[in-house]
Amino acid sequence: MAMERSTAATRIVTLPNLVSTSRVALGFGFLVADAVPVRFALIAIASLTDVLDGWLARRTHAASRIGALVDPVADRFFALCVVVGYVAGGSLSAWQALALMFRDVMSIVGWFVARNVSWLRPITFKARLLGKAVTALQLATFLVVLFAPAWTDAMVWFVFLVGAAATIDYTLMLWRERVTEPR
Structure with missing residues (x-):
């Protein structure tokens, strides 16, 4: 033991x-x-x-x-x-903060949904390419804020758009993995 x-x-x-x-x-x-x-x-x-x-x-x-x-x-x-x-x-406004963290907030919501909706099969969440891209873009945006603040808005929008695509990607994965009734 x-x-x-x-x-x-x-x-x-x-x-x-x-x-x-x-x-x-x-x-x-x-x-x-x-x-x-x-x-x-x-x-x-x-x-x-x-x-x-x-x-x-x-x-x-x-x-x-x-x-x-x-x-x-x-x-x-x-x-x-x-x-x-x-x-x-x-250095960032509230809307920029929310846009940068959109995918992260949606991941938390998705995790709770996946854990609490009975007809969803428990699945192991794995890193996906779009999710990794969002993380890399967030880190790049943090550097842009330091060294090229004029580009901050453009980077924030880019992170938001890729984050939205990652959220859709994760949602579709969860949907495909759901429990289906035998016919």
């Missing part, structure tokens, strides 16, 4: 999961930092960890269900911290 718990604990505390959860600390760091070079470094490190955690999980055969949950939660937490920091500092 103790051996089983130890094995389960080591599956949670893996190098890829630690790399993923580092984005939580980076998010808090962004909220307290206001110097452009520091904010740039935090965004760059968060971007690097987003690539590194998946690579490490595959390379070390440490991919797990908990890791598949920790990674997107850490991504969303970091993005939320950056958006809150930018809104608080006046």
Whole structure:
């Protein structure tokens, strides 16, 4: 029994999961930092960890269900911290914040729907190309806010449109995976 718990604990505390959860600390760091070079470094490190955690999980055969949950939660937490920091500092408006986080809000709504609608089969949500594109575009937009603020509106709209497409993509996947009655 103790051996089983130890094995389960080591599956949670893996190098890829630690790399993923580092984005939580980076998010808090962004909220307290206001110097452009520091904010740039935090965004760059968060971007690097987003690539590194998946690579490490595959390379070390440490991919797990908990890791598949920790990674997107850490991504969303970091993005939320950056958006809150930018809104608080006046670099983003409320509508821009909502547009940047649209896909994330819809993902949470979708998760609750998938968990609570009886005729939907429980499915494992997996990262999809459009979802990854939204995350990459969010990170790029965070850099645009720092270094090319005149392009912020265009990037926000682009993130929103790709986020809407990702939301449709995830919704269609959920619909295709629903439980169907035998004929």
